[in-house]
Amino acid sequence: MDGEVFDAIVVGAGPAGVTAAKDLAAAGLSVVVLERGQYPGSKNVSGSILYRQPTEEFAPGFEAEAPLERPIVEQRYLLLTDDAMLGGVYRSTRFAGPPVNAYSVLRSEFDRWYAGTAEAAGAEIYPEFTVTDLLWEDGRVVGVTTGDADGELRARVVVIADGANSLLAQRAGLHKEWEPIEQALVAKELIALPAATIEDRFALPVGQGAAYEVFGESTWGLLGYGFIYTNKESISIGTGALLQDLIESGRNVNDMLDRFKRHPAIAPLVRDGETIEYSAHLIPEGGFKRMGRLFIDGALVVGDAAGFVNPLNREGTNLAMLSGRLAARTIIEAKARDDFSIATLSRYRELLDESHIMKDLFKIRNVTGFAHARPHLLRDYPRVMSDAAREYLTVDGVPMKEKQANIARMFARLPKRRLVGDVLGGLRSMI
Numbered sequence: 001m002d003g004e005v006f007d008a009i010v011v012g013a014g015p016a017g018v019t020a021a022k023d024l025a026a027a028g029l030s031v032v033v034l035e036r037g038q039y040p041g042s043k044n045v046s047g048s049i050l051y052r053q054p055t056e057e058f059a060p061g062f063e064a065e066a067p068l069e070r071p072i073v074e075q076r077y078l079l080l081t082d083d084a085m086l087g088g089v090y091r092s093t094r095f096a097g098p099p100v101n102a103y104s105v106l107r108s109e110f111d112r113w114y115a116g117t118a119e120a121a122g123a124e125i126y127p128e129f130t131v132t133d134l135l136w137e138d139g140r141v142v143g144v145t146t147g148d149a150d151g152e153l154r155a156r157v158v159v160i161a162d163g164a165n166s167l168l169a170q171r172a173g174l175h176k177e178w179e180p181i182e183q184a185l186v187a188k189e190l191i192a193l194p195a196a197t198i199e200d201r202f203a204l205p206v207g208q209g210a211a212y213e214v215f216g217e218s219t220w221g222l223l224g225y226g227f228i229y230t231n232k233e234s235i236s237i238g239t240g241a242l243l244q245d246l247i248e249s250g251r252n253v254n255d256m257l258d259r260f261k262r263h264p265a266i267a268p269l270v271r272d273g274e275t276i277e278y279s280a281h282l283i284p285e286g287g288f289k290r291m292g293r294l295f296i297d298g299a300l301v302v303g304d305a306a307g308f309v310n311p312l313n314r315e316g317t318n319l320a321m322l323s324g325r326l327a328a329r330t331i332i333e334a335k336a337r338d339d340f341s342i343a344t345l346s347r348y349r350e351l352l353d354e355s356h357i358m359k360d361l362f363k364i365r366n367v368t369g370f371a372h373a374r375p376h377l378l379r380d381y382p383r384v385m386s387d388a389a390r391e392y393l394t395v396d397g398v399p400m401k402e403k404q405a406n407i408a409r410m411f412a413r414l415p416k417r418r419l420v421g422d423v424l425g426g427l428r429s430m431i
């Protein structure tokens with residue numbers, strides 16, 4: 001690599017960086033990806049949900065080749081109180097495909113496979129290469145460094161794809177370190193269980209999977225949620241909350257996850273499982289309102305490093321891939337014009353604005369602020385709904401009419417103004 005000036009250097013071999021590198025290489029540009037982990041995905045123990053339709057656009061035919069765990073046929077949204085669980089379930093045989101809607105994947109395996117598709121397109125990927133800073137000349141980014149003279153690499157453009165808490169985006173002045181209100185902290189575990197046990201406990205057909213999102217006591221009522229995803233022979237379980245709420249409440253996510261696993265409704269699902277991986281990770285949740293700059297002379301930022309996460313829809317990986325693609329399209333146009341200046345790279349913002357990334361992030365721009373201002377949402381409502389369900393379901397000789405009146409009184413005890421504000425505010429922030 002001595003003295004070579006690449007068309008592009010991509011920092012980070014997650015879905016954002018790999019998609020950018022793959023598209024650039026496929027268009028004939030010289031591109032190198034630098035990844036600090038032993039291999040792409042090695043730093044990511046997350047079991048997560050991967051949506052089929054967007055993934056097909058970035059890796060056509062992936063279902064036949066990629067390491068996938070289970071097609072997700074059931075989605076549950078649950079509320080936990082101290083002693084109870086209630087909620088909604090959607091299960092469809094149609095989700096078993098074809099076409100499948102989503103798969104559970106182990107990111108350490110999927111990311112490795114996905115990086116291979118970029119290599120096949122001609123991108124060079126260098127693992128165990130931690131970038132510590134950008135190189136600058138005349139106010140523009142001209143490369144990256146690992147901190148010693150031998151570790152300097154030059155390119156006409158740098159794609160910053162180093163994930164949440166992006167050191168390089170901060171170094172580039174694209175945004176400051178995210179504030180505690182702009183990010184969530186999540187603890188997650190991978191728990192090994194035999195496939196048949198998973199299918200029994202989650203009442204699943206052989207080979208099919210379920211995804212649970214769990215609110216309320218799963219986070220001590222803080223703004224966030226717990227999740228459980230079934231893999232082939234393991235369960236991904238995690239929980240987390242807005243960092244600001246964790247700091248203010250003095251709670252920590254390790255205790256939160258232990259408590260979630262011990263909850264009487266959750267414990268039977270993970271019983272006798274062996275924890276084989278554990279980690280904690282940040283998720284950028286500042287969204288549209290708190291988005292930083294997305295490009296400067298000689299550099300663009302993609303994926304989590306740019307804050308492209310839609311926590312409502314559990315969309316991160318697909319937004320990372322799409323932003324990588326739009327960054328690549330911008331760079332390909334810049335190469336054709338032989339101009340990598342900020343004026344040319346501003347095309348990236350136009351492409352993002354036309355895409356569902358910005359449209360969706362704009363649409364949900366007020367949701368976090370709305371929910372954060374109402375700490376009672378995930379505490380009071382699960383409790384009242386659970387009390388109402390218990391009253392309704394308990395057969396104890398009390399006439400139905402009286403039970404209905406009891407239930408009405410439970411809801412009437414909620415402060416009315418607050419209730420109206422919650423409903424109207426919630427609708428306003430979503431519509």
Ligand SMILES: Cc1cc2nc3c(=O)[nH]c(=O)nc-3n(C[C@H](O)[C@H](O)[C@H](O)COP(=O)(O)OP(=O)(O)OC[C@H]3O[C@@H](n4cnc5c(N)ncnc54)[C@H](O)[C@@H]3O)c2cc1C
Pocket residue numbers: 011012013014015016017034035036037040041043044046047048049050129130131132161162163164167186187188238281282283302303304305308309314315316317318320
């Ligand atoms: C617990 C949890 C559960 C999630 N579940 C889902 C889900 O179910 N579905 C979904 O769509 N999204 C989910 N997400 C979000 C999703 O994981 C991210 O949005 C997505 O991984 C972002 O991709 P990325 O390429 O931008 O960053 P990453 O995947 O974080 O990749 C960044 C890469 O850069 C490397 N890197 C970092 N710094 C350097 C450096 N200085 N030098 C070189 N390399 C560096 C890292 O090692 C890493 O490989 C989840 C996130 C978490 C934390």
